[in-house]
Amino acid sequence: MSGDNIFTGLVEEHQGDARWAFGTGFTDALAGVDTTLPAGVDGADLALYCQMLGDDALVQAQRLVQWVTDAPELEEEVALANIALDLLGQARLLLARAGQADGTGRDEDAFAYRRAAHEFRNVRLTEAPRGDFAHAVVTLLVLSGQRLALFGRLADSTDPVLAAIAAKGVNELAYHREYAVSWALRLGDGTPYSHERMVEAVADVWPLTGELFATHPVEARLAAQGAAVDPATVRDEVHAVLTRVFTEATLAAPAPFPEGTVAGRDGRHTPALAPLLDELQKVAREHPEATW
Amino acid sequence: MTVTQEARPGADDAFQADFDAKIAADQRIEPRDWMPEAYRRTLVRQVSQHAHSEIIGMQPEGDWIASAPSLRRKAILLAKVQDEAGHGLYLYAAAETLGVDRSDLTTRLIEGRQKYSSIFNYPSLNFADVGVIGWLVDGAAICNQVPLCRSSFGPYARAMVRICKEESFHQRQGYELLMRMMEGTEGQRRMVQDAVDRWWWPSLMMFGPPDADSPNTAQSMAWRIKRDTNDDLRQKFVDMSVPQAEKLGVTLPDPELAWNDERGHYDFGEPDWVEFKQVVSGAGPKNAERIARRRAAHEKGAWVREAATAYAAKQAAKARTTTNLQEASA
Amino acid sequence: MSNDTTATTGGTASGAARPEWPLYEVFVRGKRGLNHVHVGSLHAPDDTMALHNARNLYTRRNEGVSIWVVRAEHVTASSPDEKDPFFAPSGDKVYRHPTFYPIPEDVPHI
Numbered sequence: 138m139s140g141d142n143i144f145t146g147l148v149e150e151h152q153g154d155a156r157w158a159f160g161t162g163f164t165d166a167l168a169g170v171d172t173t174l175p176a177g178v179d180g181a182d183l184a185l186y187c188q189m190l191g192d193d194a195l196v197q198a199q200r201l202v203q204w205v206t207d208a209p210e211l212e213e214e215v216a217l218a219n220i221a222l223d224l225l226g227q228a229r230l231l232l233a234r235a236g237q238a239d240g241t242g243r244d245e246d247a248f249a250y251r252r253a254a255h256e257f258r259n260v261r262l263t264e265a266p267r268g269d270f271a272h273a274v275v276t277l278l279v280l281s282g283q284r285l286a287l288f289g290r291l292a293d294s295t296d297p298v299l300a301a302i303a304a305k306g307v308n309e310l311a312y313h314r315e316y317a318v319s320w321a322l323r324l325g326d327g328t329p330y331s332h333e334r335m336v337e338a339v340a341d342v343w344p345l346t347g348e349l350f351a352t353h354p355v356e357a358r359l360a361a362q363g364a365a366v367d368p369a370t371v372r373d374e375v376h377a378v379l380t381r382v383f384t385e386a387t388l389a390a391p392a393p394f395p396e397g398t399v400a401g402r403d404g405r406h407t408p409a410l411a412p413l414l415d416e417l418q419k420v421a422r423e424h425p426e427a428t429w
Numbered sequence: 430m431t432v433t434q435e436a437r438p439g440a441d442d443a444f445q446a447d448f449d450a451k452i453a454a455d456q457r458i459e460p461r462d463w464m465p466e467a468y469r470r471t472l473v474r475q476v477s478q479h480a481h482s483e484i485i486g487m488q489p490e491g492d493w494i495a496s497a498p499s500l501r502r503k504a505i506l507l508a509k510v511q512d513e514a515g516h517g518l519y520l521y522a523a524a525e526t527l528g529v530d531r532s533d534l535t536t537r538l539i540e541g542r543q544k545y546s547s548i549f550n551y552p553s554l555n556f557a558d559v560g561v562i563g564w565l566v567d568g569a570a571i572c573n574q575v576p577l578c579r580s581s582f583g584p585y586a587r588a589m590v591r592i593c594k595e596e597s598f599h600q601r602q603g604y605e606l607l608m609r610m611m612e613g614t615e616g617q618r619r620m621v622q623d624a625v626d627r628w629w630w631p632s633l634m635m636f637g638p639p640d641a642d643s644p645n646t647a648q649s650m651a652w653r654i655k656r657d658t659n660d661d662l663r664q665k666f667v668d669m670s671v672p673q674a675e676k677l678g679v680t681l682p683d684p685e686l687a688w689n690d691e692r693g694h695y696d697f698g699e700p701d702w703v704e705f706k707q708v709v710s711g712a713g714p715k716n717a718e719r720i721a722r723r724r725a726a727h728e729k730g731a732w733v734r735e736a737a738t739a740y741a742a743k744q745a746a747k748a749r750t751t752t753n754l755q756e757a758s759a
Numbered sequence: 760m761s762n763d764t765t766a767t768t769g770g771t772a773s774g775a776a777r778p779e780w781p782l783y784e785v786f787v788r789g790k791r792g793l794n795h796v797h798v799g800s801l802h803a804p805d806d807t808m809a810l811h812n813a814r815n816l817y818t819r820r821n822e823g824v825s826i827w828v829v830r831a832e833h834v835t836a837s838s839p840d841e842k843d844p845f846f847a848p849s850g851d852k853v854y855r856h857p858t859f860y861p862i863p864e865d866v867p868h869i
Contacts, residue, residue, distance in 0.1 A: 195500075202507065205491045206722060209730025210780075211484065211514050211521075212801065212812040218511035219815050222504060229500050246499045270733045319807055326743065327736025334732070420556050421498040427613045429499040429606070461836070515816055522800040525782065531802065532779040588799070737804035738780065744805060 172237055175295040178364050183296060184239035185258065185355045186365050188248065189402055190287075191231030192259035195249060196410070197280060198224040199417055203267045213270075216316060220277070223309040230302045237298070250421040254411045255404040262345040264401070264410040271324055271331070271338035278317035279342060282378050283349045285310040286371035295363040318382050325386025335388060347397020350375075356402075452653055457583035460526035468652055471645070472582050473527050474543075475654060477534045480520035481545035484538075485719050487513045489553040490562055498556060502606065506559060509599050516592045523584040539724035541711065548631050550713025557610055557620035558628070563603015565625075565632040565670065571596050572666045573636065576656035585654075604673065611678050618678075625674070626682045633697075634705045636663040642702075667695050781830055783809040785817055788825035795827050803828075 174180055201221035208214040229245045236243035262276060288310055291303035324331040350372040352360075359365030372394060379391050400406070421427075444463035451458060458464055491510045497503035521531045537543040548566055553559070574593050580586040610617040637643055637659040649655035657665075667686075674681050685698035707713070780802040786795035798817050803809035809828040818826065 199495060202494050205494060205507070205510055206487050207726045207729075209726070209733035210802075211518055212803065212808075212816065213730075213733075214514045215511055215518070215815045216811065218507055218514070222507055222511070225500060225504050225507070229504075232500075249500050250498070270730070316811060319811065323737045323740040323804065323808075324733070327738075327740045328732070330732055331736030331739075416495045419496045420493075424498065424614060424616055427498070427610075427617050429497075429502050429609060429613075518801060518816055519799055525800065530779065734780065734804075737808065741780075741805040 170301045171297045174238060175297075175362075175364060178296065178359065178362055180238045180240055182355045182359055183299075183364060184235040186359050187231045187235035187238060187299070189258040189353070189356070191228045191235060191248070192257045193263050193280070193284070194224040194231065195228035196257070196259040196263040196413065198222075198228060199413055200263065200265075200267050200276075201273075204273065209270055217273075220313050220316065223306075223313065227302065227306050227309070230298075230305075234298050234302070246421070250418050254406055254414055257404065257406065257410060257414070258402050259406075259410075260345075260348045260401045261407050262342065262349065264407060264413060265342075265345060266409050268338065268341065269334060270320075271334040272341060274317055274320045274324060275335065275338040275342045277313060278321055278379065278382065279346055279349070279375075281310050281313035281317055282375045283368070283371060285314050286374050287366045287368060290366045290371070293363075294365065299364065314378075321382050321388075322386045325383070325388045332387065335386070339383075339388065339391070343392060344395060347395035348400055348402075349397065350394055351397040351399045351402075353399045353402040452581055452651075455579075455581075455653070457586060458581050459583045467648075468654075469527055471649060471652070472585065472654060473524060473529055475649075476520055476524040476527070476582075476585055477529065477537075478544055478546075480517045480524060480534065481538045481543060482549065483513045483517035483520060485545045485549045485723060487517075488719055488722060489549055489551070489715075490559055492553055493556055493559050496556070497559075502559075505602055509563070509602065512595050512599065516595070519588040519591060520585075523582075523588045526584045527582075535727060539720060539727055541720055544709065546635060547705065547708040547713060548635050549719060550708050550716045551627065551631050552715050554627070555620045555624060557607065557617070557624040560603045560606035560610065560621065561624040561628045563599050563601075564607055564673070565628050566635070567596050567600040567603060568670060569632045569635040569666050571600060572662050572669070576662075579653075579656060581653035604677075607677055607679075621677075622679050625679045629682050630700050631708075633663055633666070633700045634702075634708075636660075636666065638702060638705070664694055667697050671695050780804045781832070783813070783828045784831050784834060785809075785813045786827040786829075787813075787817055790824055795825065800831060801828075 174183065198221040201217050201224070204217045205214060208217055228249070232245040232248040235248060236245070262280060265272075265276065267273065268276075285307065288303040288306045292300055292307060294300040294303065321335070324335045326332070350368050352367050352369045356365050356367055360367040360370075376391065376394060383389065383391050421429075445465065448458070448462070448464055448468075451462070458468075487510045490506060490513075494503060494506050494510060497506050521534060524534060525531060534543065538545070548569075553562065571593060574589055574596065577589040578586055578593055580589065607621050610621050640646060640658045640660045643659050646655065646658055650658070671681065671686065683698045685696060687696050689696045708716070711717075781804075782800055783803055784800050785798050787798045788795045801809065801812050801816055803812050806828065810826060813826045813828050
């Protein structure tokens with residue numbers, strides 16, 4: 138067999154997205170799922186709720202991407218990229234659902250690239266500057282813990298699309314949390330220095346956790362209809378998980394989550410979000426007529 | 430096992446004859462086989478440089494992940510750059526079967542004592558670079574690497590099979606992005622042509638100096654570590670790329686490029702080998718920056734790696750204690 | 760140099776431990792009904808992380824349904840060919856060779 142034949146074989150062997158990593162072909166995830174709005178659910182509410190969950194994932198993925206070529210070890214580079222790809226995938230599905238729900242038919246990119254900072258609905262913890270690896274671990278631990286608890290319940294949503302997205306996401310989030318837990322243990326119970334870094338990271342992250350469990354009126358309305366999950370209902374469960382992890386990691390038991398008020402969910406963000414979005418949207422905004 | 434070669438005078442000759450016979454029969458050499466020192470050294474150099482290239486090669490494209498202009502492109506690019514980390518890891522693993530430690534190889538890279546493919550010392554200036562790197566740079570890499578799937582050293586050949594499968598996908602993705610951009614706005618087409626103008630010549634240089642100036646080629650081919658000469662591979666790449674460029678509607682920046690009916694190949698101009706030597710020797714536009722970034726990540730991460738090692742040691746000690754207690758109580 | 764840093768500050772690690780993470784060999788069952796097959800190796804601080812890393816590195820495209828990892832130093836190997844008088848007597852560790860081979864600095868392109 139000549140080299141040319143081998144080359145041709147390689148190129149032809151993998152048509153389509155079959156072998157491609159997570160994150161590129163998302164049309165299948167919702168194949169066969171009924172996309173009509175459930176009876177009684179307000180489309181505008183559902184669209185906002187999808188943006189809340191979608192923006193959490195998108196903004197967190199954008200932060201995680203900052204570890205590419207900057208991780209403590211090449212294996213962690215690969216792991217963090219996997220997590221970012223999962224979240225990006227969730228964001229794409231949720232933002233696409235937002236465009237269906239509000240009747241505008243906007244696609245995922247319209248939401249990601251053509252909204253200003255005050256229109257983003259992510260909680261502030263997702264936009265917080267990246268920090269060191271301990272900050273990444275604590276942030277991921279809290280966010281994946283909360284999101285896993287939400288998605289576990291959301292799999293029973295009366296909106297079939299949200300239910301399907303959540304069912305797919307649960308496995309991914311369980312892995313994200315497991316990854317974060319395993320590193321929380323290593324850093325917490327590793328060296329005195331790593332322990333100290335974890336203590337600092339917890340102190341920095343904690344003030345931002347309250348918002349994760351504050352109920353937005355949209356969440357309250359949709360939860361009453363069985364379409365959404367009220368984040369206040371997962372507060373104790375998430376705290377219990379973190380308490381077990383912290384104890385095992387030889388860290389002081391976590392303080393109660395602070396009483397949070399809705400902020401990011403209403404478009405009120407920290408100064409960290411605007412530069413993050415500038416970078417995200419830069420090329421797309423320079424070429425408003427372009428398709429990619 | 431404490432048998433040693435030294436205990437058997439003349440054993441080296443017999444080992445050498447056996448090694449030569451395996452190579453002649455196109456068999457694979459496996460890590461525990463005897464191999465000539467020079468063969469091992471050449472492979473360590475080739476495989477580790479290849480691994481470094483994958484890791485440093487994450488940077489020019491990685492710079493665009495955050496700004497990719499659609500979420501689909503962002504996911505594709507992130508997955509691709511992640512693949513490159515994976516390829517680097519496969520190759521470091523292959524190198525380690527030759528008796529080197531990855532941490533030593535990393536140290537050599539960040540101290541500038543080992544090289545990587547010079548192509549990654551060029552900057553990526555607009556988003557079309559992502560597509561052109563996929564099309565031309567990955568395309569050139571595939572030309573170089575497909576023959577290595579039959580390299581005489583087993584672990585390297587096996588790593589290359591896996592890598593080539595993924596690389597071929599990268600090339601298709603790159604080309605697909607460029608097609609989409611060429612169908613788009615005038616501004617997008619300009620970006621593509623600009624990127625092609627900058628990456629064409631460096632891509633040709635990826636095959637290394639002309640055969641006449643490539644002293645290691647003959648030995649590497651005899652050992653079947655390398656299977657084609659630099660010039661043969663370069664020609665194959667040009668022949669492959671010209672029709673692709675035509676289909677895309679871009680101009681390759683070489684006035685001498687023309688079909689030669691007699692040879693059955695495209696004629697093309699001579700790359701700037703003076704520039705090539707400068708870039709290889711560390712004077713490339715981005716050389717210092719690429720190394721500095723890899724070094725910074727490695728050094729900043731030291732405390733994390735160290736914590737994991739300390740934690741593992743504690744857990745192992747706990748497990749030993751538990752076992753002892755169980756034995757004592759039994 | 761970063762190795763030096765690691766070695767000097769890693770006080771709690773057992774004294775003989777080298778600063779880098781140990782080598783694991785990875786075996787993946789591609790699909791049900793097949794044997795686990797050796798696919799390569801990786802470094803990890805412990806078994807749990809080795810499995811994490813193996814999942815990320817060797818099954819990124821969902822190739823595997825089951826993964827085994829084993830510390831390379833725990834693999835005992837026969838000679839590659841029992842009947843072959845010329846097998847290399849390089850010790851009983853499959854994947855490692857004790858000597859570090861210095862690499863010349865005048866390395867050309869790939």
